[in-house]
Structure formats: C-alpha cells, structure tokens
Amino acid sequence: MPEQSCPECGASLFYDTSTKRYACKGCGLYVTKDELVNIRDKLHSNMDESRKKRAQQSEYLEWWLSSKK
Numbered sequence: 001m002p003e004q005s006c007p008e009c010g011a012s013l014f015y016d017t018s019t020k021r022y023a024c025k026g027c028g029l030y031v032t033k034d035e036l037v038n039i040r041d042k043l044h045s046n047m048d049e050s051r052k053k054r055a056q057q058s059e060y061l062e063w064w065l066s067s068k069k
C-alpha cells in the first residue's frame with residue numbers, strides 16, 4: 001500500500017494494523033480507509049465549489065469594470 005498523507009494537514013499517516021485505521025501524528029486524525037476516502041472526496045468537492053464561486057466573482061467583476069467605462 002502506498003504511503004498516505006493526511007487530507008487535513010498533509011502530514012504522513014501511519015497505518016495501525018491492529019485497528020485497521022490510519023493515524024495522523026500532525027493533527028490527531030484517526031480514521032478507517034473508507035473514512036479517509038470520504039474526507040478526500042469532500043475536500044475535493046469543496047475545492048470545486050470554491051473554484052466555481054471564484055469564476056462567478058470574476059465574471060461579475062469584469063461586468064462591473066466594463067460598466068464603469
């Protein structure tokens with residue numbers, strides 16, 4: 001299994017074979033593999049959402065700037 005990094009803080013995750021969970025020494029995250037995937041998915045969709053918002057804002061800004069002329 002490739003080395004995983006923490007989705008919250010980017011530190012290396014340690015796999016605990018006895019509990020089958022990943023532990024982060026950086027922020028204390030302690031999750032199963034499924035939970036890790038869920039967190040990654042959520043972070044990814046949040047990023048898409050903020051990118052969309054930024055695009056809308058810049059469209060508005062362009063409109064606003066052009067209306068000032």
Ligand SMILES: [Zn+2]
Pocket residue numbers: 006007008009010011024025026027028029
């Ligand atoms: Zn962490």
